[in-house]
Amino acid sequence: MTCASGSTITVATSIAGDVKALLAAAKADGLKLCGGGFRTADAQIAVRKANCGTTYYDIWQKPSSQCSPPTAIPGTSMHERGLAIDFTSCDTRTTACYKWLAANAADFGLQNLPSEPWHWSTNGR
Numbered sequence: 001m002t003c004a005s006g007s008t009i010t011v012a013t014s015i016a017g018d019v020k021a022l023l024a025a026a027k028a029d030g031l032k033l034c035g036g037g038f039r040t041a042d043a044q045i046a047v048r049k050a051n052c053g054t055t056y057y058d059i060w061q062k063p064s065s066q067c068s069p070p071t072a073i074p075g076t077s078m079h080e081r082g083l084a085i086d087f088t089s090c091d092t093r094t095t096a097c098y099k100w101l102a103a104n105a106a107d108f109g110l111q112n113l114p115s116e117p118w119h120w121s122t123n124g125r
């Protein structure tokens with residue numbers, strides 16, 4: 001779907017309606033939220049290489065908590081199911097983006113992963 005900024009965000013059909021409503025509600029409050037949703041398996045591997053390291057162990061076995069920032073093992077990320085969104089301009093808990101999501105995202109079925117202020121998904125993982 002298209003964000004207020006004109007960029008696009010891809011999520012699973014099952015949550016598209018809720019995410020669209022969330023973006024509209026944020027826009028009504030003066031916030032142009034957008035971010036990255038669905039990720040292919042190859043894209044998840046690329047993120048693991050960037051955040052965790054490039055060896056077989058780094059990509060497939062290293063605990064997510066040992067990556068910077070924490071990054072799910074390929075095959076286990078909510079992004080690969082289209083059920084998570086990394087919101088841009090939501091890097092810390094002091095941003096307007098985070099504060100708005102903390103107050104409103106639950107109404108649209110999204111929960112925050114505590115270790116990543118920008119990462120919101122249907123189950124908080």
Ligand SMILES: [Zn+2]
Nearest residue numbers: 084085086119
């Ligand atoms: Zn994420």
